[in-house]
Amino acid sequence: MSNIVLLALTGLGLGALYFLIASGLSLIFGLADVLNFAHGLFLAVGAYGTWWSSTHLGFPFVPAVMFGVVAGTVTAVLVETLLIRPLYRRTIEQVLVTVGLSLAGVALLQAAFGADPLTFPRPEWATGTTRILGAIVPNDRFLLIGAAVVVLVAIQVFLRRTRFGLIVRAGVEDRTMVTALGINVRTAFTLVFAIGGAAAALAGALAGVYFGNVSPGQGTSLLIFAFIVVVIGGMGSVTGSAIAAVLVGLVQQFTSFYAAAGVGEASVVLLLAVVLLARPGGLAGRAA
Amino acid sequence: MTTTADASETATADDLRPRPDSPRRRWIRRGAPVAAFAVLAILPFSTLDLPGLLPGPANSPGSLQLLAVCLVFAGLAATYDLLFGRTGLLSFGHALYVALGSYTVNIAVTKLGLTLPAALLLAVLVGLVVPALLGAVALRVNGIAFAMVTLATAQVGSILVMSDPGRLTGGEEGLPLAPDAIPAFLSGVTNTANLYWIALGYLIVVLAVIAWVVASEPGRVWQAIRENERRVSVLGLPPYRFRLLAFVIASFLATLGGVVHLFLVGGSSPQITTSNFTLAFLVMVVLGGTGSRWGAMLGGVLYTYLDHRLAALGTSDAVAGLPEVLRAPLSEPLFVLGVLFIVMVYFLPGGLASLAARLRGRTR
Numbered sequence: 001m002s003n004i005v006l007l008a009l010t011g012l013g014l015g016a017l018y019f020l021i022a023s024g025l026s027l028i029f030g031l032a033d034v035l036n037f038a039h040g041l042f043l044a045v046g047a048y049g050t051w052w053s054s055t056h057l058g059f060p061f062v063p064a065v066m067f068g069v070v071a072g073t074v075t076a077v078l079v080e081t082l083l084i085r086p087l088y089r090r091t092i093e094q095v096l097v098t099v100g101l102s103l104a105g106v107a108l109l110q111a112a113f114g115a116d117p118l119t120f121p122r123p124e125w126a127t128g129t130t131r132i133l134g135a136i137v138p139n140d141r142f143l144l145i146g147a148a149v150v151v152l153v154a155i156q157v158f159l160r161r162t163r164f165g166l167i168v169r170a171g172v173e174d175r176t177m178v179t180a181l182g183i184n185v186r187t188a189f190t191l192v193f194a195i196g197g198a199a200a201a202l203a204g205a206l207a208g209v210y211f212g213n214v215s216p217g218q219g220t221s222l223l224i225f226a227f228i229v230v231v232i233g234g235m236g237s238v239t240g241s242a243i244a245a246v247l248v249g250l251v252q253q254f255t256s257f258y259a260a261a262g263v264g265e266a267s268v269v270l271l272l273a274v275v276l277l278a279r280p281g282g283l284a285g286r287a288a
Numbered sequence: 289m290t291t292t293a294d295a296s297e298t299a300t301a302d303d304l305r306p307r308p309d310s311p312r313r314r315w316i317r318r319g320a321p322v323a324a325f326a327v328l329a330i331l332p333f334s335t336l337d338l339p340g341l342l343p344g345p346a347n348s349p350g351s352l353q354l355l356a357v358c359l360v361f362a363g364l365a366a367t368y369d370l371l372f373g374r375t376g377l378l379s380f381g382h383a384l385y386v387a388l389g390s391y392t393v394n395i396a397v398t399k400l401g402l403t404l405p406a407a408l409l410l411a412v413l414v415g416l417v418v419p420a421l422l423g424a425v426a427l428r429v430n431g432i433a434f435a436m437v438t439l440a441t442a443q444v445g446s447i448l449v450m451s452d453p454g455r456l457t458g459g460e461e462g463l464p465l466a467p468d469a470i471p472a473f474l475s476g477v478t479n480t481a482n483l484y485w486i487a488l489g490y491l492i493v494v495l496a497v498i499a500w501v502v503a504s505e506p507g508r509v510w511q512a513i514r515e516n517e518r519r520v521s522v523l524g525l526p527p528y529r530f531r532l533l534a535f536v537i538a539s540f541l542a543t544l545g546g547v548v549h550l551f552l553v554g555g556s557s558p559q560i561t562t563s564n565f566t567l568a569f570l571v572m573v574v575l576g577g578t579g580s581r582w583g584a585m586l587g588g589v590l591y592t593y594l595d596h597r598l599a600a601l602g603t604s605d606a607v608a609g610l611p612e613v614l615r616a617p618l619s620e621p622l623f624v625l626g627v628l629f630i631v632m633v634y635f636l637p638g639g640l641a642s643l644a645a646r647l648r649g650r651t652r
Contacts, residue, residue, distance in 0.1 A: 029432075035435070037567075086634075087634075093633050095378075096574055096629070097634075100627070100629035100630040101626065103564070103622050103625065104630070107626060108623050110620055111616035111620045220564065221443075224439060224443050224563060228440050265443065266448075272436070272437065
């Protein structure tokens with residue numbers, strides 16, 4: 001029993017990380033058709049921003065995370081306005097530019113901070129454990145899950161209750177029509193990049209807490225699973241991403257515990273294959 | 289919106305090439321590659337010294353090794369272009385097949401004690417069966433979903449290699465090739481020239497096979513799929529089967545490239561299983577020019593050369609004199625390559641291969 005509780009909470013924590021990355025990816029892809037490989041860079045900027053402000057400026061944990069999130073958001077907005085926007089409607093070139101960015105950006109971080117993992121400043125309360133139903137659960141799991149729930153609710157409120165959210169939802173549905181109605185969709189592009197960048201940067205900071213360290217390549221492997229989550233959930237759907245993230249996190253944790261290491265990842269890919277063969281558009285997706 | 293439709297928007301070098309050709313130009317076009325490969329073939333006999341460009345005289349082991357690696361990657365980039373440039377399949381899992389070739393032969397001779405011919409035969413079998421199976425599933429979906437499925441499968445391969453099942457793959461350390469498992473003419477620093485010739489042979493075989501299949505009937509269908517898939521289906525040709533054919537051929541050639549890579553570097557490292565390794569192929573192909581005869585090859589050579597030499601440049605005196613702000617990024621080859629790549633996407637979308645055509649067009 002205690003194993004199951006621990007595995008479930010760890011799986012949910014991992015799913016929370018995936019969701020934070022995937023929600024932005026999904027919105028960006030749904031609205032702007034950009035498969036954003038630079039998302040791992042936003043994540044790394046968030047992680048290093050938090051680390052740097054904490055160790056060099058002496059920020060406590062929460063302001064440090066906010067510093068990291070702001071750094072990630074600014075990076076995302078700069079990337080969108082300077083590099084993605086001029087290539088509007090040239091989807092392949094946009095993907096290529098984000099690939100180039102992810103290579104160059106990670107190399108730049110490596111040049112600045114070194115290739116070795118750096119110890120991440122974890123707050124006291126996140127390193128402790130809590131007993132639930134006989135299981136000893138590290139507190140950082142609750143931090144991850146809580147952050148993901150807050151972000152999910154915030155994004156949903158934004159999408160359902162604000163005018164910009166309406167534009168984003170309409171744009172995901174049919175961009176040409178929104179443009180034809182005289183609404184400038186490009187502002188919404190910048191907006192989804194900012195939201196995605198902020199969520200990814202938060203994921204970077206929390207991944208630092210979860211793994212205990214931060215390294216330049218950390219974003220890449222998380223990004224691959226986030227991509228899988230986006231495809232399973234359906235491109236453009238935040239709710240779909242949330243469901244898929246939970247599913248992927250749980251499947252990965254349980255199979256790698258009860259089978260062998262590596263089987264967890266393999267079963268996630270199997271899940272992806274099954275979902276794609278049954279519903280090519282993903283769980284909540286429009287027709288691909 | 290599918291990737292296949294978008295790929296047609298990128299200008300290929302063939303579109304920019306002026307035609308019809310004059311007889312003289314046709315001679316140059318046919319003769320120049322033959323001459324270039326002839327020069328490459330006799331290079332190990334040359335003592336030509338190009339300080340700064342090569343680590344030593346052209347026939348020194350260091351230079352030959354560098355050139356041979358460039359040639360192998362040129363061939364591998366060409367196999368990736370068969371998918372991306374010729375058929376419009378954006379795969380993020382090409383590294384899997386390179387790793388498949390390298391690890392299959394390596395494990396067979398080093399761990400299982402098979403003879404080299406048996407191991408090579410095994411690699412050929414595996415290199416045909418695995419792509420056929422995985423491709424059959426992955427190609428059920430198109431565009432971005434296909435890219436994601438290939439990315440995910442390759443990631444599983446990478447994790448599998450890293451986790452070192454049954455102590456076969458050597459995990460993160462990689463697996464060195466047992467020195468006594470391969471014939472004497474392939475091992476040792478003094479025999480680098482033989483490896484160089486094998487690499488050159490691989491490149492020539494890859495280019496020849498690709499030139500042949502692209503000109504064949506399936507090759508024309510691939511081009512048609514890239515341009516307008518719906519029309520191909522309407523004409524009664526199943527795009528799925530033709531895509532699968534392209535996928536299997538490209539992956540099989542990549543598997544062979546993995547075997548050559550294994551001999552060349554004397555072992556398999558998990559680094560060749562990563563998604564970044566596949567991204568490198570994408571960068572090479574775009575640098576050189578997609579869907580053109582020599583583009584991917586040029587891109588492969590340029591990328592690999594820069595990747596190796598920029599690391600040397602980063603530690604050279606010229607860079608050491610620069611202030612820290614400039615020095616640190618320049619010592620990271622991937623930073624320079626990534627920036628170069630972005631610049632190319634913006635200012636030379638047809639890649640290096642379109643450069644010649646552009647210049648020619650301008651002087652007319």
